[in-house]
Amino acid sequence: MNMSSAVSVAFDPLLSWTVLAVLGGIGLLLILMGLRAGARGTIWRLGAIAVVLAALTNPSLVEEKRKPIADVALVVVDDSDSMSIGERRQQVQAAREMLKRKFGQEQGLEIREAVLPPAHIQLGSERPGGTRLIEAMRSALVDVPPERLAGVVLLTDGQVHDVPPSLPPELGGAPLHALIAGKKNERDRLIVVEQSPRFGVVGRQVTAKFRVEDPSGGTAPVTISVGGEVVRHMDVPVGKSVELPITVTNPGPNIVELETSPGQSELTLDNNRALFTINGVRDRLRVLLVSGEPYQGERAWRNLLKSDPAVDLVHFTILRTPQKDDFTPVRELSLIVFPMRELFEQKLKEFDLIIFDRYESGNLITRDYFRNIAEYVKGGGALLVSVGPVFATQRSLYRTPLGAILPAAPSGDVVEQGFKPKITDIGRRHPVTADLPQAGAPGKEPDWGRWFRVVTSRAEHGNTVLSGADEQPLVVLDRVGQGRVAQIMSDQLWLWNRGIDGGGPQPELVRRVAHWLMKEPDLEEEALRATAVGGHIEITRRTLATSFPDVTMTAPGTPPSGGATSTLKLTQVEPGLGRAVVDVDKPGLYRFDDGTLHTVAAVGNPDPLEFSDVRATDEKLKPLVEASNGSLIWLADHSEPDIRSVRPGRAAGGSDWIGLRRNEGYTVAGINQTPLLPGIVVAIAFLMALGSAWWREGR
Known part of the structure; x- marks a missing residue:
């Protein structure tokens, strides 16, 4: 750039300005007194004082060599996913080239560009x-x-x-202009989630609220899916809020998807879907524990269940069986009345889990009540039976209607010898026992303590995950109808809790068994899961089989722009567990299917703002543009607006032109400084003024 010069006068006083002002005031006062007295030469004395004061200010002539600084014009380009609609990207690209050309013709202007790409839309759900x-x-x-x-x-x-x-302070008073791509008054059908609950109690309903917007009006069909499963179809009036009750089915994330069919006018189908996640939490669990004849392990069961603050425990111990009747009245033997009808008929379904610990059949709980318990399990309930030696006798629970749902049938014998429970082959693939602490490597002895009793049995159903002495079934898990049953074929689990012979993971084993019975998703033996972390999805397949089926992944969107499928092969990371990791670059709902099971994963914000409304608009930026005196122009109307330089504070935009503020900034490249009152000049002027004053006084 060309250099320029600027001349100015600078002062570097030898005394402070305050002292100079005082001296000037004193001198002026003396001059006024002289004028009042009619003294001759007063004007020349004023000249002498002026010369002295001027010399003390030390004036100099400053010449600056100035180098102009280029102004900066910033162009911010929106290249987000919504710009792919219609001809928006083409319009923006043409406008970029136009601005580069016209800005390049402006003298002293530096052009900068910032591009907001699709990758700027973070896949992390926190953003x-x-x-x-x-x-x-x-x-x-x-x-x-x-x-x-x-x-x-x-x-x-x-x-x-x-x-x-309000205007960002970084603008510093510079104008902000917006060139809008797209068309005015675009039409699009979209679904908007107005209210979505973040949490819900498993088994209970929560309420969401949504609406469908469509310029065509009328009604729109909406499909509701939870976890990839369609749960409801409904027709909703366009433009009106609709309340949607949803039952929370699983603990953990429940991904809800709302989808409406294409309308008469569509810009994209991506906003015909809306997603939100409800995190399911369990309410307090109600557990019924019925203990038989007291023994050392009874308190271990009670303490274990009472230690969990999320468990409401109802515990009854049968201290005296009918076989021990000595004609003592029952009301004198019972601390409280055993509410059999209330427990096993009226309120049975209110319990999440029923546990029988060394209970023997008799006349106390009738066969009808046992039949009710069996039906409760088939309907979705959970039953845990921990047996003692009596299970091998005629008073076994297996000889009641419960026998129809118990997976292990007694063989009529009890083995009493020391043994270490071992995880079976299928148990190493079952999530209840797969990585149980102290289990040891396959083929090696576990590090936990021994048990000394097991009721021999044959597992007719279910999966034996732990075995005892002589490879007898020790822990058997089974599904019955919609419910689940677990059997522990020994009454010596408490030995681990007491630390006998080194102890073992009793709390962890019971916790896992109980949670499996209550259908905890993380303990499902056949499960397909997908977890999104940033731009990655981890797919895991839990199975009791020895191999893993291929998984088909379907990307978000609908063909041809979306909905692409790919096949994933899983690698075994441990027995019964396969895993695959895939990188993704687009937010939305990804679907996974292996032919038997299916699941979904929401990547990024489950209801991305980017496609909540894709109609081109000038309403959002209009307040900022007007506040900065800028211009707002639709590229479809004016693809090549004029570029003008304007002074600060002036209007900087119109319907067909863009103004750039002319700042005229510069840097100083050099300075030449020349004193205006050299010492010799000051001395001569001072002496001449004094001499003139004396000469005037002498006349």
Whole structure:
């Protein structure tokens, strides 16, 4: 750039300005007194004082060599996913080339560009998502001094999701312009989630609220899916809020998807779907524990269940069986009345889990009540039976209607010898016992203590996950109808809790068995799961089989722009557990299917702002543009607006032109300083003034 010069007068006083002012005041006072007295030569004395004061200010002539600084014009380009609709990207690309050409013709103007790509939409669910165009602008202006900024031009479809209520301070008074791509008054059907609960109690209903927007009006069909399973179809009036009751079925994330069919006018089908996640939490668990004849392990069961604050325990111990009747009245033997009818008929379904610990059949709980318990399990309930030696006798629970749902039938014998429970081959693939602490490697002795009794049995159903002496079934798990049953074929689990012979993981084993009985998803033996972390999805397949089927992944969206499928092969990471990891670059709902099981994973914000509304608009940016005296132009109407330089404070935009502030900044390349009152000049002037004053007085 060309250099320029500027001349100015600078003062470097030898005394402070305060002292000079005092001296000037004293001199002026003396001159006034002389004028009043009519003294001759007063004017020349005033000249002498003026010369002295001027010399003390030390004036000099300063000549600056100035180098102009280029102003900065910033162009922020929105290249987010919504820009792929119609001809928006083509319009923006043409506008970029136009601005580069016209800005390049302006003298003393530096052009900078910031592009907001699709990757700027973070896949982490913590981020707010959407088009963060103002954030990109502010980041690009971090190293631009406000006094150099000539103006900012936004190239976008107007769907910006971080518009602040006032002008960002980084603009420093420079104009903000918006060139809008797309067409005015675009039409699109979309579904909007107005209210979505974040948490819900498993088994209970929560209420969401949504609406369908469509310029065509009428009604729209909506399909509701939970975890990939369709649960409801409904027709809803367009433009009206609709309340949607949803039953929380599983603990943990429950992904709810709402989908409406295409309308008469569509820009994209991505916003015809809406997702939100309800995290299911369990309410307090109600457990009924019925203990038989007291023994050392009874208190271990009670303490274990009472130690969990989420468990409401109802415990009854049968201290005296009918076989021990000595004609003592029952009301004198019972601490409280055993409420059999209330427990096993009226309120049976209120319990999440029923446990029989060394209970023997008799006349106390009738066969009808046992039949009720069996039906309770088939209907979705959970039953845990821990047996003692009596299970091998005629008073065995297996000889009641419960026998129809118990997986292990007694052989009529009890083995009493020391043994270490071992995880079976299928148990190493079952999540209840797969990585049980102290289990040891396959083929090696576990590190836990011994038990000394097991009731021999044959497992007619279910999966034997732990074996005892002589490879007898020790822990058997089975599904019955919609419910589940677990059998522990020994009454010596308490030995692990007491630390006998080294102890063992009794609390962990019981916790896992109980949670499996209550259908905890993480303990399902046949399960397909997908977990999204940032831009990755981890797919795991739990199975009791020895191999893993291929998994088909379906990407978000609908063909041809979305909905692409790919096949994933899983690698075994431990017995019964296969895993695959896939990288993804687009937010949305990914679907996985292995032919038997299916699941979904929500990547990024489950209801991405980017596609919540894709209609081009100037309403969001209009307040900022007007506040900065900028221009708002639709590219479809004016694809090549004029570029003008304007002075600060003037209007910087119109319907067909863009203004850039002319800051006229510069840096000083050099300085020449020349004293205006050299010492010799001051001395001569001072002496001449004094001499003139004396000469005038002598006349």
